[in-house]
Amino acid sequence: MESPESPLLNIVLFQPEIPQNTGNIGRTCVALGIKLWMVRPIGFRLDSSQLKRSGMDYWEHLDWELVDSWSQLSERLSLDRAWLFTKFATRPYTAAKFQRGDTLVFGNESSGVTELIQQQLRSRAIILPMRDKVRCLNLATSAGIAAYEAARQLGQFEV
Numbered sequence: 001m002e003s004p005e006s007p008l009l010n011i012v013l014f015q016p017e018i019p020q021n022t023g024n025i026g027r028t029c030v031a032l033g034i035k036l037w038m039v040r041p042i043g044f045r046l047d048s049s050q051l052k053r054s055g056m057d058y059w060e061h062l063d064w065e066l067v068d069s070w071s072q073l074s075e076r077l078s079l080d081r082a083w084l085f086t087k088f089a090t091r092p093y094t095a096a097k098f099q100r101g102d103t104l105v106f107g108n109e110s111s112g113v114t115e116l117i118q119q120q121l122r123s124r125a126i127i128l129p130m131r132d133k134v135r136c137l138n139l140a141t142s143a144g145i146a147a148y149e150a151a152r153q154l155g156q157f158e159v
Contacts, residue, residue, distance in 0.1 A: 007035035010103040017043035024140035089125035098150035
């Protein structure tokens with residue numbers, strides 16, 4: 001589904017596995033005017049009841065696209081301003097200077113992104129810092145934190 005205006009940001013979910021996370025991220029995208037991209041394979045049907053409960057009823061308002069591969073995504077969306085959110089980064093997300101049209105990339109729930117993607121986006125890898133007692137944050141939580149920080153930096157809300 002194409003939006004008549006360019007999106008504030010893009011969020012890419014690389015091979016998402018859990019429909020509730022994707023539904024919640026879709027809801028956040030609608031709230032902020034962000035385009036959601038999903039890279040196949042995805043671990044659920046887009047009409048699943050779990051997806052619907054977590055945000056699908058908002059999807060008529062969501063600008064989204066499903067692509068078959070990372071290479072197809074790279075053809076459709078410039079990754080020059082892509083930020084990779086990964087637990088392997090050392091730079092905190094608050095150090096990023098987000099710009100309108102940036103892309104926020106998130107790996108899947110069980111294995112993240114491929115080594116190739118890690119290498120491709122190494123210079124733009126950022127982390128959501130957390131205590132070492134936690135292996136990682138929930139994908140929808142991570143995407144929400146990132147999206148709202150970028151929107152704050154872009155002056156979308158009076159804070």
